Amino acid sequence: MALFRNLGPFSTTAIGHGEMPLTIENNRGHEVGIETLHASLDAGCRHIDTAWAYYCSGGEEQTGEKLVREALETWKGPKDEVLVATKVGHFRNFTDGRPTWDVDGRPENLIRRGKESALALGVDTIDLLYFHRPDPKVPYNESVEAIKQLVDEGVAQEAGISNASIEQIDIARGILGDKLVAVQNQYSPIHLETQDTLDYCAKVGLAFVCWSPLGGYRHPYDETKFDPFREVAAAHGVSYQQVVLAWELAKGDHMFVIPGAHRPETILDSLKADQLELTPEELAKLG
Ligand SMILES: NC(=O)c1ccc[n+]([C@@H]2O[C@H](COP(=O)([O-])OP(=O)(O)OC[C@H]3O[C@@H](n4cnc5c(N)ncnc54)[C@H](OP(=O)(O)O)[C@@H]3O)[C@@H](O)[C@H]2O)c1
Structure with missing residues (x-):
């Protein structure tokens, strides 16, 4: 039985x-995408994280949200149990011929994108809608007010913010009140700089949703940071990725992890991490 935790009003898989x-x-194509989402749903995962901007630069927009919709529509299991979260505020572009992630946090853009997200997901109300990333050109409170408008209009049930500092969390709490339920920040053995927001979320009763929990895959990083996790993994006979995820989940009951995968095998292995019990000695060694 998968580990469930409370994320705002939702009980969902950690x-x-x-x-x-x-x-x-x-990506490995549409068919593998559907297969991979079905594999995790069949294995008991009840939380899918996507975004308006999860499409290839220069290609059709919102393909991530459309894939999630199709996967749920063609899945035979209990769809109502699945929490689907999406985000607005990013878009893809080419800069110097390379795919990039740009931001547009203007209120009118966020409101338009939020409504498009609901349409692409095929829902009247999005379960959880995040403001994806602060836009340096737009005062933070103005972007968050747009997310509040989407909640007030019923386009989203609950709100989250992503890539946020403690100061921004407080601005969002002031505007959204109880409707702010989650902060989605990067955290992993190679990205520990968000520890302050992880601790702050526990203090003020917000879920901390950890993105790129395995360090991501797009940039080279310092592999030696994973050595202690490899040692613990060898003792348990599991992948070191499971140890990383179990270590993150042990940071508190407010912790959620959203590992990515290009294929069923890796997400199925990651989903086993909530059954892995690390000893206090092992957790102390991992930091
Ligand atoms: N809010 C934000 O700004 C933001 C930014 C980035 C990401 N995110 C979210 O965070 C999610 C996760 O981040 P991510 O996809 O960048 O990186 P990640 O979860 O840290 O790492 C994914 C990589 O790890 C590999 N992997 C996963 N589980 C594994 C296992 N059990 N054993 C071996 N390898 C495993 C995958 O391998 P394969 O390629 O072989 O499958 C993939 O290459 C994203 O999908 C997205 O939803 C949010």
Whole structure:
């Protein structure tokens, strides 16, 4: 039985499925995308994370949200149990011929994109809608007010913010009140700089949803940071990725992880991490 935790009003699996690799550059195609989402749903995952901007630069927009919709429509299991979260505020572009992630946090853009997200997902009301990333050109409160408008209009049930500092969390709490339920920030053995927001979320009663919990796959990083996790993994006879996810989940009951995958095998292995019990000694060693 998968580990369930409370994310705002939702009871959902502590391990969600990060959809992004299935529809951005280097994905393995539509069929594998559907197969991978079905594999995680069949294995008991009840939380899917996508975004308006999870499509290939220069290609058709919102392919991530459309893939999630199709996967749920063609899945035979209990769809009502699945929490689907999406985000607005990013879009894809080419800069110097390379795919990039740009931001547009203007209120009118966020409101338009939020409504498009609901349409692409095929829902009247999005379960959880995040403001994807602060736009340096737009005062933070103005972007968050747009998310509040979407909640007030019933386009989204609950709100989240992503890539946010403690100061921004407080601005969003002031505007959204109880409707702010989650902060989605990067956190992993190679990205520990968000520890302050992880601790702050526990203090103020917000879920912390950890993105790229395995360090991501798009940039080279310092592999030696994973060595202690490899040692613990060898003792348990599991992948080191499971140890990383179990270590993150042990940071508190407010912790959620959303590993990504390009194929069923990796997400199915990751979903086993909530059954892995690490000893206090092992957790102390991992930090
Ligand atoms: N809010 C934001 O700004 C933001 C930014 C980035 C990402 N995200 C979210 O976070 C999610 C996860 O991030 P991510 O996809 O960048 O990176 P990630 O989850 O840290 O890492 C994904 C990579 O790890 C590999 N992997 C996963 N589970 C594994 C396992 N058990 N054993 C071996 N390898 C495994 C996958 O391999 P394969 O390629 O072989 O499948 C993939 O290459 C995204 O999908 C997205 O939903 C949010």
